[in-house]
Amino acid sequence: MIDDPHKAGSDELQARLEGEGLNVRDVHGAILREKDDPRDGYEPIPLWLVSIFMALVFWAGAYLSFYSGGFQSNVFDPVQVSWAGGGAVAKGPPDPMVVGKRLYTANCVACHQPTGQGVAGQFPTLVGSEWVLSGDWHGDNHLVKILLHGLQGAIQVKGETYNGAMPPWKQLKDEQIALILTYIRNEWGNSAPPIVAEQVAKIREEHAGQTEPWTQSQLQAIPAVIFESAAPPAPEGGAAPAEGATPPGAPREAQPVTNPAAA
Amino acid sequence: MNATLDYPAPLAASLDHPATVTPEMEKTQRAVIDASTRLPVILFYGSAIFWLLIGSLLALVASFKLNDPGLLNQWGWLTFGRVRPAHLNAVVYGWASAAGIGTALWLMARLCRTPLRHSKLLIGAAIFWNLGVTLGVLGILSGDGRSIEWLEFPNYASFMLFVAFGLIAVWAILMFRFREPGHIYVSQWYLLAAFLWFPWLYSTANILLNFQPIQGGAQGAVNWWYAHNTLGLWFTPIGLATAYYLIPKVLGRPIHSYYLSILGFWSLALFYSWNGMHHLIGGPFPAWLISASVVASVMMFIPVITTAINHHMTVAGNFEALKWSPTLRFTVFGAMCYTLASLQGISMAIPSLNVVTHFTHYTVGHAHLGLYAFFTMIMFGAMYYILPRVVGWEWPSARLIRWHFWLVAIGIGMMVVVLSLGGLLQGLALLDPEITFMATLDYTKPWLFLRSISGLLLTAGHIIFAVSFTLLLLKVGATRSEPTLFMSEQDRQPEPIRA
Numbered sequence: 001m002i003d004d005p006h007k008a009g010s011d012e013l014q015a016r017l018e019g020e021g022l023n024v025r026d027v028h029g030a031i032l033r034e035k036d037d038p039r040d041g042y043e044p045i046p047l048w049l050v051s052i053f054m055a056l057v058f059w060a061g062a063y064l065s066f067y068s069g070g071f072q073s074n075v076f077d078p079v080q081v082s083w084a085g086g087g088a089v090a091k092g093p094p095d096p097m098v099v100g101k102r103l104y105t106a107n108c109v110a111c112h113q114p115t116g117q118g119v120a121g122q123f124p125t126l127v128g129s130e131w132v133l134s135g136d137w138h139g140d141n142h143l144v145k146i147l148l149h150g151l152q153g154a155i156q157v158k159g160e161t162y163n164g165a166m167p168p169w170k171q172l173k174d175e176q177i178a179l180i181l182t183y184i185r186n187e188w189g190n191s192a193p194p195i196v197a198e199q200v201a202k203i204r205e206e207h208a209g210q211t212e213p214w215t216q217s218q219l220q221a222i223p224a225v226i227f228e229s230a231a232p233p234a235p236e237g238g239a240a241p242a243e244g245a246t247p248p249g250a251p252r253e254a255q256p257v258t259n260p261a262a263a
Numbered sequence: 264m265n266a267t268l269d270y271p272a273p274l275a276a277s278l279d280h281p282a283t284v285t286p287e288m289e290k291t292q293r294a295v296i297d298a299s300t301r302l303p304v305i306l307f308y309g310s311a312i313f314w315l316l317i318g319s320l321l322a323l324v325a326s327f328k329l330n331d332p333g334l335l336n337q338w339g340w341l342t343f344g345r346v347r348p349a350h351l352n353a354v355v356y357g358w359a360s361a362a363g364i365g366t367a368l369w370l371m372a373r374l375c376r377t378p379l380r381h382s383k384l385l386i387g388a389a390i391f392w393n394l395g396v397t398l399g400v401l402g403i404l405s406g407d408g409r410s411i412e413w414l415e416f417p418n419y420a421s422f423m424l425f426v427a428f429g430l431i432a433v434w435a436i437l438m439f440r441f442r443e444p445g446h447i448y449v450s451q452w453y454l455l456a457a458f459l460w461f462p463w464l465y466s467t468a469n470i471l472l473n474f475q476p477i478q479g480g481a482q483g484a485v486n487w488w489y490a491h492n493t494l495g496l497w498f499t500p501i502g503l504a505t506a507y508y509l510i511p512k513v514l515g516r517p518i519h520s521y522y523l524s525i526l527g528f529w530s531l532a533l534f535y536s537w538n539g540m541h542h543l544i545g546g547p548f549p550a551w552l553i554s555a556s557v558v559a560s561v562m563m564f565i566p567v568i569t570t571a572i573n574h575h576m577t578v579a580g581n582f583e584a585l586k587w588s589p590t591l592r593f594t595v596f597g598a599m600c601y602t603l604a605s606l607q608g609i610s611m612a613i614p615s616l617n618v619v620t621h622f623t624h625y626t627v628g629h630a631h632l633g634l635y636a637f638f639t640m641i642m643f644g645a646m647y648y649i650l651p652r653v654v655g656w657e658w659p660s661a662r663l664i665r666w667h668f669w670l671v672a673i674g675i676g677m678m679v680v681v682l683s684l685g686g687l688l689q690g691l692a693l694l695d696p697e698i699t700f701m702a703t704l705d706y707t708k709p710w711l712f713l714r715s716i717s718g719l720l721l722t723a724g725h726i727i728f729a730v731s732f733t734l735l736l737l738k739v740g741a742t743r744s745e746p747t748l749f750m751s752e753q754d755r756q757p758e759p760i761r762a
Binding site: 029030031032033034035036037038039040041042043044045049052053056057059060063064067068069070071072073074075076077094098099101102105106 | 523
């Protein structure tokens with residue numbers, strides 16, 4: 001009677017059932033004891049639930065009308081899909097002081113310390129330093145060179161002598177070097193015009209062959225240059241630049257940041 | 264295949280004269296149906312448990328590497344970039360999918376009220392499936408993996424999975440076509456839908472990303488459409504179908520509301536497949552694509568709350584039963600975590616919150632809440648229910664089941680909590696421009712250490728479960744017809760309900 005090969009597993013059971021006059025107690029206990037198969041109850045859907053769902057549907061329509069960019073395939077503006085939304089509020093470039101601090105924290109604090117004070121005799125202070133603020137014989141060009149190629153031998157900063165080694169940082173991008181320099185020139189009470197990436201790039205190119213760190217005497221032999229785009233039009237005394245110079249946000253003007261989606 | 268199946272006499276009689284069906288005949292019918300599913304169910308369950316162990320091992324290696332990045336790095340095949348996708352694919356395809364298929368085919372036979380047909384299709388599918396997963400995991404470890412999340416299996420492996428799945432889909436349609444007449448219960452809707460949805464997802468994603476790759480950013484969209492839908496249109500329907508069957512079955516109560524079942528099913532079908540794009544918030548995609556996904560994700564509130572009410576109201580008043588029934592305890596745990604995971608997922612799709620949680624361990628915690636605390640726990644519950652019926656032997660030890668439950672319940676709870684907290688800290692730190700990237704990694708260290716501990720708990724639970732399963736298969740112990748429960752029947756008052 002049982003000739004369906006697909007039910008081979010049930011053969012034995014069936015044979016037993018038949019042979020013993022369908023005594024279901026021989027069927028496995030788990031099946032004997034189990035409850036009826038599930039069936040449906042017919043409680044109505046509560047009204048409050050329907051109301052909440054309707055409110056959600058309303059919200060969905062509103063959200064889509066505000067943030068769908070008119071369902072056009074060329075509208076990408078993330079502002080339009082943000083909660084804050086409500087129009088194309090163009091976000092400015094990031095604050096160079098914030099990004100600069102981040103880079104300084106990641107790369108410079110080990111020697112120059114979070115306070116910029118350095119370590120006596122080894123790592124010079126950056127606070128009020130003529131090297132940083134392009135005072136005395138120093139120029140913006142010297143500062144960029146030091147970061148790109150490093151500095152070795154004894155140097156004098158604010159009358160103190162330091163004799164540590166500054167490693168080269170040319171692995172950093174022009175933009176990053178500019179941000180770090182802009183940061184240290186405007187932190188801890190320092191105030192000097194920002195450095196822009198283009199100037200770093202120019203100096204990097206001019207001294208592409210420089211493999212050794214600079215020494216103080218080498219740098220002193222190079223005439224000081226105060227970057228034009230960074231310097232305010234106000235007369236230059238050679239010392240710390242005039243107060244109220246270009247705000248830190250300014251350098252980015254040289255490199256216009258456009259918001260493609262704002263168009 | 265015979266045109267007419269030869270049923271044992273009482274069953275055949277009951278089919279000819281449905282009005283004369285006696286409870287005894289129904290029981291006989293169930294026994295025949297269960298016996299007919301024996302080989303395919305044991306094949307899929309056995310291999311699923313094997314891959315669960317392999318997947319746990321790979322997970323532990325990946326997790327330890329986050330505590331100590333240099334660990335085991337002398338072997339290329341054990342580097343993080345391979346172990347982590349190997350873990351994901353082993354548990355998704357090897358464990359969860361195979362466990363889901365095993366459960367689904369038993370449920371299909373029960374719900375169609377007919378013995379399982381064409382079991383050769385399923386046995387073939389099980390062989391292809393395991394071959395595919397084996398080749399896939401080995402392929403990833405040997406460096407053949409593809410850099411598409413959730414689809415890391417190399418072509419030769421994904422093709423086998425597709426063949427396996429094609430066989431299963433054909434089988435499911437045949438089963439449904441030749442079902443016994445009568446009411447179609449809600450679990451059946453979910454199962455049939457899952458069996459049709461998954462081959463569609465898997466083939467579309469493989470064609471568009473692999474055989475005939477589309478260009479540019481659209482690949483990312485297809486990738487996340489697939490990966491999220493695998494959760495929502497494959498694991499979720501199987502998990503819910505199982506819960507919809509087991510909860511009323513063990514309690515002997517009707518499911519709360521047929522109307523809620525309908526609303527829950529169709530709203531899931533309508534909204535889920537839009538959800539994947541919320542993984543791409545902030546990415547280079549048209550604004551409407553992301554917004555539509557955000558809306559659809561929030562609208563998931565409808566199926567989730569509907570299903571939660573339906574399940575909760577069915578259990579309501581019978582929570583005592585969780586104390587003694589292993590099946591119910593695992594299943595209700597899973598059903599509750601379905602609600603939690605879904606609500607959490609909805610919140611993570613809201614852009615202002617997504618800004619914090621995106622690219623952090625919070626997302627990893629959420630993934631485990633969904634695939635483990637919801638789906639895997641329900642699969643454990645289903646195995647505790649189905650296996651004694653299929654094998655014809657009771658679970659050997661209530662103590663092993665108790666250990667299994669508490670190890671995995673505490674393990675997954677701990678994992679989700681520590682990853683969520685660590686992930687939130689990480690996300691807030693990543694948003695703070697004054698905190699360097701290296702510092703954000705430092706913040707996650709203690710949480711990742713605790714995560715490794717939770718992984719050990721889970722793995723211990725899995726080993727206990729595997730031991731329990733092996734003893735069951737070997738029919739160790741004395742013959743019993745009493746169920747293996749957490750509490751003896753005398754301890755339970757007033758009305759004994761049996762699992």
